[in-house]
Amino acid sequence: MIIASLTRSVTVGFSCPFLLLQAKASLFMKPFIAEILSQTVDRLKAEAVFPADFNPRIMVDNTKDKRHGDLATNLAMVSAKAAGMPPRDLAERLIQALPETDQISKAEIAGPGFINFFLSSSAQTAIVPEILKQAAQFGRSQTGAGQKVQVEFVSANPTGPLHVGHGRGAAVGDCLCRLLEATGWDVTAEFYYNDAGQQIANLALSVQARAKGLGPDDQGWPEDGYRGDYIQDVARSYMAGETVKADDIEVTGAADADDLESIRRFAVAFLRHEQDQDLKAFDVGFDVFFLESSLYDEGKVEETVQRLIAQGHTYEQDGALWLRTTDFGDDKDRVMRKKDGGYTYFVPDVAYHLNKWQRGFKRVIDEQGADHHSTITRVRAGLQALDVDIPEGWPDYVLHQMVTVMRGGEEVKLSKRAGSYVTLRDLINEVGRDATRYFLAARAATSQLTFDIDLARSQSNENPVYYIQYAHARLCSVARQANEKDMPWDRDAGEAALTLLVHEQEQALLNQLARYPEVVELAARDLEPHQIAQYLRDLAAAMHAWYNACPFLVEEASLRNARLTLAMATRQVLANGMSLLGVTAPEEM
RNA sequence: GCGCCCAUAGCUCAACCGGAUAGAGCAACGGCCUUCUAAGCCGUGGGUUGCAGGUUCAAGUCCUGCUGGGCGCGCCA
Structure with a gap:
């Protein structure tokens, strides 16, 4: 259901939002380089190096090691067979045939046949004025094209307070909403209350x-x-x-x-x-609270049952009504109506999802704990059995693995009935909202997560979220200092002097800043908020290293303003990223 | 027994649709504050990516089979 998807490496000829922005090639270097490589392939076709029908997937990757330049392609390696020559020889031909551009200062062969691209200074710094111009909008896109998407999450039964597991669902689900909204989707955040049964x-x-x-x-x-x-x-x-x-x-x-x-x-x-x-x-909000009881009150459950019967997918056995879910990939059929006349839980679930579909959500994401994963097959089977043109595999699911809670060096077993409980409120009070959110959203949902309360509380100053917030606060402090020392930031002068930012740490920071829009795009595409958390840590690290390596408030005005300009752009991106996680960006700490 | 998720440094976790020497934090050790916030920086040590095969120019990543762990397998939700 992802309409416009972005490949991790840009692939020419693939639907990619960045390619629409070729006029701004200097801002988005990956598609720019992919484009000139595509032209290069065409040239080599004309020279009969490649067969005329050769159409390679052109991939441009960020490099891990700065010695490998800023961006790299494996084109020569994947095309060696088609060209009938060794990868390094082919790489040489490709480099010779590259079009002239002032965006690239150097292209060289490395390793088994990589082509490494070193960006020119102007190409590297072009991102800075763009960040300042777009401000809070920087990193947002229209990939979703305003389409409706519903994200259902938490959906805890109203039988007790929210616990850590719900907290993970809340953190992940809320971040998903923020990511989708930032990439141009029309998001409805919804909470389903099982208030019947x-x-x-x-x-x-x-x-x-x-x-x-x-x-x-x-x-x-x-x-x-x-x-x-x-x-x-x-x-x-x-x-x-x-x-x-x-x-x-x-x-x-x-x-x-x-x-x-x-x-x-x-x-x-x-x-x-x-x-x-x-x-x-926890700063988590919902647009809709949907009550299971309303499905009964409005006859929707009964309607759903009648529809399933009418479509011929049910049968009576042992005094119960069954749905033949095995027709739709389930490993056994499921009871819909029990002997006592009541419906099993999945019947209102199907009715609920039919309701979502009827509300016009072509895309629905259910964020749930992995302990409920068996409902996926059942709900999808029920929806298929309704035969109302709902696509197979609808809706999408994001499942988070269980949270293990450690307290006093021991695992706390959660049991609602036994009353052994670590509430979300406890965590927020003890650990803090920002740290709790970050901790729960910073890891892949597929990973089991150990939440050590004592550790999180006693070492709260060493929580990674403070590292990121501190980076933001430090830059705010620099701005204050600049004013106090009567050398206020001159943005125009700074933007005009960006080529003075030649220090190693400045190059690294510029690289990180340029990655941000793509990181947002990928995190949204993959429904993985932890990618944002990971990126922010990297960006903060680049910032702290720079901070220690380069003084900002130097006498020379042009260098000072160039650095203040980079500082303010960095502060902006940190703030934008933190807002996607729902973490505050303090101006001082 | 069947299904889903997972297995990476002592611990907690990353690793961009397969790419170059697998990275951070915590813990350990050694340096850096008369200068913009030391909640910081720089450096050292730490790995047969659970095991065995396979595909590929290239595998932590893909495939198969094992081992180990979590979750699920109800006419509970």
């Missing part, structure tokens, strides 16, 4: 038991009751006749321990309110 009944019974003064180990405590202390808070508030608000509802406790329905409504509202507070503290 057995677990809610358990919740109500648990609160009722607490309201009657029972504890988890007492006679009469519900069998699958929630044992956590927070249940007591709910009961106390209910019996005190308090009023709670959540999203669009407001419920006042009836203070009647025998009115189970009233308890249920109050408990759900209470816990939704708690979760809303947690999310607010």
Whole structure:
């Protein structure tokens, strides 16, 4: 469903947004070099070095090692066979046939046949005025072309406070929304409340038991009751006749321990309110809160069941209604309607996703914990069985692996029923919002994650997020110092003097800055927010190294202004990147 | 038993649709503040990328088979 995708290496002839910007070749050097290489291939075709129908994938990569120049291509190696000559010889021919350009200062053969490109000074520094001109817009694109995309995440049951696992979902999901929005998508962030079904009944019974003064180990405590202390808070508030608000509802406790329905409504509202507070503290917002109960209330579940029956994908057996999901790749069929007449959870899930489709979301991303991965096949199968032209493989899923919590050197086992719990609120209070967000979003979702609370708390000053924030704060401080020392930044003078930025650390920093738009594009394409976190660490490292190597507030005005200009561009990109992670960019620390 | 995810430095993790000498942080050791914030910088040590094959000019990355771990496999959600 990715409409305009960007290849990691630019491939000529592939749909690539950067190629539309050839007029700004100096800003986006990868496609520029890919283009001149394409021209070079054409020349060598004319000279019969390549067969006339030869059409290689031209790839231009960033180099890892500065000695290999700024950008490199493996074209000679992948084309050696077609040209019938050794890679290094072919590389020599390619270099000789390169068009003249002032963007490249040197192109040389290296290793087994790489061609390394060294950018000219003007090509390297051109990014700086562009950053300052675009400011907060720098790095944003129109790749998504304004298309609608829905991201569903967190979707915790309203049966308890949010825990660390929800926190990971919140951090990753929110960053996905920010990334998609930054790349031109029309994003709807949505939270699905499972506020119907057995677990809610358990919740109500648990609160009722607490309201009657029972504890988890007492006679009469519900069998699958929630044992956590927070249940007591709910009961106390209910019996005190308090009023709670959540999203669009407001419920006042009836203070009647025998009115189970009233308890249920109050408990759900209470816990939704708690979760809303947690999310607010985490700076995670949603556009839509969707209630599972509304699917029942509006007959959508029943409609979905009837549609599945009408399409002939169901059968009765053992007193239950089954969906033949094995027709759609599942390893066994699934019960839709239980003996007792109730629906299994996946039926409203299918109804919910049908609703998403009907709302016009051609692209939907569900961010979930990997422990729910078995629902993917079932939901997709149910949607196919509906036969309403939903594409196979819709919707997309981003699954995050489990979070292991360490406290006091031991793993904390999360159990909602047992009440053993590390809440998201605890983490925010103990570790801080920025550090918690960064920690949870900075690693690939596919990696299991160990969150050591003691470490995160006791060494909070050494958390990587402070390293990045400090880089930003330092540059802000430089700007303040410049004013205090009566040598304020002259942007025009600085932009005119950028070719003075020849120090090794300045070159490295310019390189990092030029990467940013592509990093955003790739992180959004791959749905991997951790790429942003990784990049920011690299950018901050380049900045700190430069800071230590080069004084800014020097006497010579042109050099001073050139460096201040680079500093302000760097500050801007740090701020832009941090905003994609939802991390604050402090002006002082 | 079947399915999904994973295995990289002592620990936590990166590694750009396969590319050059696999990188950071933490931990260890040695240097750098009369000068823009030392929450920083510079340097040293640390690896058979779980094992065995295969594809390729080139494999941590792709394929197959093992081993080890997490999760799932309910008429729970």
